[in-house]
Amino acid sequence: MANRLASETSPYLQQHEDNPVDWFPWGPEAFEEARRRDVPIFLSVGYSACHWCHVMAHESFEDEDIAAFLNERFVNVKVDREERPDVDAVYMKAVQSMTGRGGWPMSVFLTPDGEPFYAGTYWPKEPRHGMPSFPQVATATSEAWRDRRDEVVESASSIATALAGHRESEVAEAVDLTVPDAAAQVVLERAWDRELGGFGRAPKFPQAMTIEWLIARHVRTGEAEPLEAAVHSLDAMARGGIHDHLAGGFARYSTDAAWLVPHFEKMLYDNALLLPAYAAAAVVADDDELRRVTHATAAYLLAELRTDDGLFVAATDADSEGVEGRYFVWPYDELVAVLNDLGVDAERWTTFLGAVPQGNWEGVNILHEPVPRARFAADAGLDRAAFDAEWERVRTGLLAHRAQRVPPGVDDKVLTDWNAMAVRGFVRAGLLLDEPDWVMAGARAASTLHDVHIVDGQLHHTSKDGRVSVPGFLDDHALLALADLELFQATGEPVWFDRALALATTAHERFHDPEDGGWFQTAHDGESLYLRPKETWDNATPAGTSVMVEVCLTLAGLTGDLTWRDRAEEGVRLFQEGARTMATGYGWLLRQYEALAAEPREVAIVGQPGPARDALAAVARERPVAGTLVVVADPDHGDRVPLLANRGEVDGRPAAYVCRGLVCDRPVTEPADLAALLADG
Numbered sequence: 108m109a110n111r112l113a114s115e116t117s118p119y120l121q122q123h124e125d126n127p128v129d130w131f132p133w134g135p136e137a138f139e140e141a142r143r144r145d146v147p148i149f150l151s152v153g154y155s156a157c158h159w160c161h162v163m164a165h166e167s168f169e170d171e172d173i174a175a176f177l178n179e180r181f182v183n184v185k186v187d188r189e190e191r192p193d194v195d196a197v198y199m200k201a202v203q204s205m206t207g208r209g210g211w212p213m214s215v216f217l218t219p220d221g222e223p224f225y226a227g228t229y230w231p232k233e234p235r236h237g238m239p240s241f242p243q244v245a246t247a248t249s250e251a252w253r254d255r256r257d258e259v260v261e262s263a264s265s266i267a268t269a270l271a272g273h274r275e276s277e278v279a280e281a282v283d284l285t286v287p288d289a290a291a292q293v294v295l296e297r298a299w300d301r302e303l304g305g306f307g308r309a310p311k312f313p314q315a316m317t318i319e320w321l322i323a324r325h326v327r328t329g330e331a332e333p334l335e336a337a338v339h340s341l342d343a344m345a346r347g348g349i350h351d352h353l354a355g356g357f358a359r360y361s362t363d364a365a366w367l368v369p370h371f372e373k374m375l376y377d378n379a380l381l382l383p384a385y386a387a388a389a390v391v392a393d394d395d396e397l398r399r400v401t402h403a404t405a406a407y408l409l410a411e412l413r414t415d416d417g418l419f420v421a422a423t424d425a426d427s428e429g430v431e432g433r434y435f436v437w438p439y440d441e442l443v444a445v446l447n448d449l450g451v452d453a454e455r456w457t458t459f460l461g462a463v464p465q466g467n468w469e470g471v472n473i474l475h476e477p478v479p480r481a482r483f484a485a486d487a488g489l490d491r492a493a494f495d496a497e498w499e500r501v502r503t504g505l506l507a508h509r510a511q512r513v514p515p516g517v518d519d520k521v522l523t524d525w526n527a528m529a530v531r532g533f534v535r536a537g538l539l540l541d542e543p544d545w546v547m548a549g550a551r552a553a554s555t556l557h558d559v560h561i562v563d564g565q566l567h568h569t570s571k572d573g574r575v576s577v578p579g580f581l582d583d584h585a586l587l588a589l590a591d592l593e594l595f596q597a598t599g600e601p602v603w604f605d606r607a608l609a610l611a612t613t614a615h616e617r618f619h620d621p622e623d624g625g626w627f628q629t630a631h632d633g634e635s636l637y638l639r640p641k642e643t644w645d646n647a648t649p650a651g652t653s654v655m656v657e658v659c660l661t662l663a664g665l666t667g668d669l670t671w672r673d674r675a676e677e678g679v680r681l682f683q684e685g686a687r688t689m690a691t692g693y694g695w696l697l698r699q700y701e702a703l704a705a706e707p708r709e710v711a712i713v714g715q716p717g718p719a720r721d722a723l724a725a726v727a728r729e730r731p732v733a734g735t736l737v738v739v740a741d742p743d744h745g746d747r748v749p750l751l752a753n754r755g756e757v758d759g760r761p762a763a764y765v766c767r768g769l770v771c772d773r774p775v776t777e778p779a780d781l782a783a784l785l786a787d788g
Contacts, residue, residue, distance in 0.1 A: 116571040117187040118518045119155040123164065127174035130185040133194055141182040141219035147252045148221070149181040149245070152195055152213040154188050155518035156359070156372030156422040158431050159229045160212040165429075166232035167241045173232070176242065180249040181216075188213070189421060189522060190569050190577060193629050196640040200270050202226040214241075216248045217263075221637050224263035225251075271638040278624040279680040286683055287700040290690035291324055291333060298691050299336045300364065304343025306691050309364040313344060313357060315380035316645050316694030322387045323701045323733035338392050341385055345400045348473035351435065352460070353506040355407030357381055358425075367475055368468050371425040371432040371515070376648050378408055379419075379528035386536035387731045396480065401536055405545055408529065414521070417551035418559075419529045421522055424515035434512050436471040439464045442505075449504040456501050459483055520571045523560050523579060524648065526552055527586035534593040538728050546597050553590050557606060566610070581628050581651035582642075584614035588658045592665075599740030601747045604665065611658050615674065618651075625652045625681040643682055649695040652678050656699045664709045664736045665750045679703065702734025706768050710737045710785070713744065713754050714761020722778045723763045727785065735785075 113124040115132055123130055131137035141148050151168075153160030167173045177183050188195035188211065195213070201223035203209045209228070216225040225248050230241035251259050294317065298306040305311045318337045325334035344350060347366025349358045356378050358369035382404050389397035412419045427434040442462055446453035457463075462472035478486075484494035530549040537545030559575065560567045566579035566587070588610035595603035617630040620641065628640040628651055642650040659675035662668070679699060686693040686700065710727045714720040720739065727737040738750060746752040754764050754774075762774040763781045775781050 116574055116576050117190045119187040123185050126168045127171050128168045128183050129178045130183050133184055133186050137182050137184045146181055148217040149183045150215040150217055152186045152188050153211050156424050157211050158425045163212050163229050193640055197636045197638050222263035222267040224259050267637045279683040282676050282679050284704045286687045287697050289687045290697055294690045295332050303365050304340040310360050310362050312360045313377055313381055315384045317691050318384045320694045320698040322391055323698050326730055326732055327701050327705050338388055341388050346476040348475040352474045353502055355403035371435055374422045375412055375419050375525045376528055378404055379532045382532035383535035386539040390539050416555050418521045418555050419526050421518040421520050423517050427513050427515045434515050436473055438471050445508045520569050522569050523583040524586045526556055527590040530590035531593050534597050550594055581618045581626050584610050585651050585654035585658055589654055592661045596738050604748050624677045626655050644692045645695040653695040664707050667749050698733050705734045707734040708767040709750055711750050711754055711764040712739045714756050720761035723781055726778045726781045
């Protein structure tokens with residue numbers, strides 16, 4: 108018999124609808140029931156692509172005896188962290204404060220008022236490796252509530268008070284433009300793995316935001332090492348097992364330092380962030396391999412994660428048939444048999460893909476490229492065109508064979524913030540690599556987000572099959588506003604500017620923290636939790652405050668309203684010390700520092716569509732310069748956007764208007780003249 112989760116829209120919650128645990132979704136009903144029964148709450152937070160969430164569910168939540176105990180002693184609440192990032196954020200702080208670490212599944216015991224008093228992550232069904240079993244933990248927690256209630260309640264109140272009163276940082280008095288200099292030194296000297304690429308030790312995450320910042324830093328300063336670190340890391344990931352060499356796309360992270368063994372779930376946000384990072388590196392480094400990976404990543408997103416209405420689903424699972432990675436890995440004999448059937452040299456291609464008879468991971472093979480393609484082709488005596496043609500035959504043949512397997516599950520909810528990241532990624536990459544279809548894909552997704560996720564003027568965080576739920580958070584407003592601004596710059600259509608301005612204005616009104624600066628994750632009129640979250644790190648996804656900084660800087664340039672500039676600088680000053688010393692946690696924000704250090708510049712190109720306007724746009728967009736806005740518009744754009752007001756063609760020719768630091772140069776009509784203006788400073 109299905110439990111209360113059967114009517115939820117989250118695929119993760121629906122995965123637990125047949126558990127014998129009497130799960131409640133997050134909401135007032137659960138807390139009222141806990142108060143009525145005078146029992147604590149067991150809160151379990153996870154997400155559909157989480158391998159260990161599935162393990163704990165199978166071991167404990169599907170067990171009739173454990174479920175009976177939980178139902179008797181607790182009110183049990185299941186939360187999808189992607190659907191409720193606010194709940195995830197506030198209770199993750201409790202987990203980290205109590206245990207010194209975090210992760211998922213997140214398991215927290217709460218008072219009926221929602222205050223945490225005991226917390227952890229995964230607990231096994233039986234004690235092992237020094238870990239207590241989940242039944243032991245649940246029993247001890249229940250007994251503590253029964254026998255030492257006053258002590259438990261006092262402890263929970265103390266924890267909640269301490270966390271609510273903790274300030275992550277103080278607002279600095281002024282923006283310090285030396286911060287990115289110090290941060291770059293930290294990353295390049297301490298974090299960059301000069302041997303294997305990436306940053307830090309295993310497990311290694313893609314760090315797309317750090318990479319985009321390093322590219323922006325190279326473009327601004329001309330320093331070689333930031334670009335070297337970025338390209339090295341992107342190349343290492345592209346050749347590693349974290350990259351799907353057959354269908355494109357990247358897994359969430361690598362369990363080892365060499366990028367070989369991934370956690371096999373593939374998340375929309377990772378690929379949405381990596382797409383513009385690869386595109387920027389490809390252009391700045393003039394690297395065809397990075398261009399190829401950019402195209403493969405875009406193809407993956409469009410083929411495997413896009414819905415019929417042009418939006419993007421959240422993720423695909425790590426597991427298939429209950430086994431992690433089964434869909435993606437290859438027994439050696441099976442790989443050789445398929446290659447033989449394709450009529451190619453099996454030894455050559457197993458070597459290229461790093462496959463060995465004994466397997467390179469748990470007896471099977473994770474496909475990767477131990478040797479760069481150019482060197483491998485040369486060693487094999489093939490010119491590059493012949494190698495590429497034969498590889499495409501191998502790739503499509505292996506992909507067709509793999510498609511016959513049972514695929515991983517798909518988390519098909521649609522998240523506003525993650526989709527907005529995809530829009531930004533497609534628009535930026537499309538402009539950099541001259542792929543107008545990518546820009547159109549971004550525009551279609553953004554249009555559908557506005558049509559479906561905004562109901563009665565209220566932006567929502569998530570939907571499934573067109574049914575929206577959960578009021579939008581700061582990240583949703585900020586990232587969708589930024590996506591709209593990217594589309595305005597790409598198309599010159601004022602509707603995108605209007606939408607962005609409305610979202611940004613709403614975000615500031617509803618989320619701004621007037622006391623400590625920056626912006627809260629939840630709105631002033633949103634649900635009250637035991638503390639109000641304010642994201643401070645650019646972690647797996649950018650912090651809402653970091654994105655709002657970019658939105659405000661962009662609007663300052665487009666409108667000339669320096670109030671937006673003041674708001675951006677407040678956001679920068681809030682996390683200044685963290686950005687200086689813990690740079691890989693502030694990649695998005697550090698890119699805004701580069702924009703401020705470069706002094707933001709606006710380029711308005713106005714003219715009839717055609718080769719002359721395209722030539723000016725190509726010069727303006729040749730390199731991704733942080734803080735440089737490029738808007739291309741028709742002469743009849745109107746005056747709704749201050750940057751375009753009273754600006755048109757010159758002598759019947761498309762013209763470029765360049766402004767910097769509240770000063771504008773004369774309009775130019777020749778690409779060479781525009782290049783000279785942009786090169787000056």
